[in-house]
Amino acid sequence: MKRLTPLATRILQVLALIAVWWAGDALVQRTGLPVPGGVVGLFAVLALLLSGWLPLARIDRGAKWLLADMLVFFIPAVVAIVRYQDLLKTEGVKLMVVIVLGNACVMLVTALTVEWVAGRRRGMGGEGSAS
Numbered sequence: 001m002k003r004l005t006p007l008a009t010r011i012l013q014v015l016a017l018i019a020v021w022w023a024g025d026a027l028v029q030r031t032g033l034p035v036p037g038g039v040v041g042l043f044a045v046l047a048l049l050l051s052g053w054l055p056l057a058r059i060d061r062g063a064k065w066l067l068a069d070m071l072v073f074f075i076p077a078v079v080a081i082v083r084y085q086d087l088l089k090t091e092g093v094k095l096m097v098v099i100v101l102g103n104a105c106v107m108l109v110t111a112l113t114v115e116w117v118a119g120r121r122r123g124m125g126g127e128g129s130a131s
Helices: 006-031 037-051 060-068 070-083 085-121
Strands: none
Touching (some): 037 085
C-alpha cells in the first residue's frame, strides 16, 4: 500500500478534527447542552487520546498546522470590528472586560488541564501540582 504524502496526511487529519467538531456540534444541537460543540469535540478528542483509542500520531500534523495558522482564523473578527465601530464606542469597555476575563478563564482551565494530564502521565493518580 502506498504511503500518503505529508500534505495528504495533514489534510486528512484536519478533516478528522473537523468531523469531531461537527459531531460535537450535532450532539449539542440534539441534546441542548449549554456548551459549544467545539468544546464537546475537544473533550471527545481528549477522551480518545487518554483512552488510547486515538494515537496522537493520527492527528498530530493536522493539529500542529491548525495551531500554527491560527491567526488566519481571527480575520473575520477583525472585519467585524471595522464594521461595528459604533457598537465599540458605546460598549467597548464592557466587551474588553469580557474578553480579558474570558481569556484568563481559558488560560487557567488550560493550565489546570495540562497539569492534570502531566500528573497522570507521571503516575500521580491524576493530581497535578496545581492543586
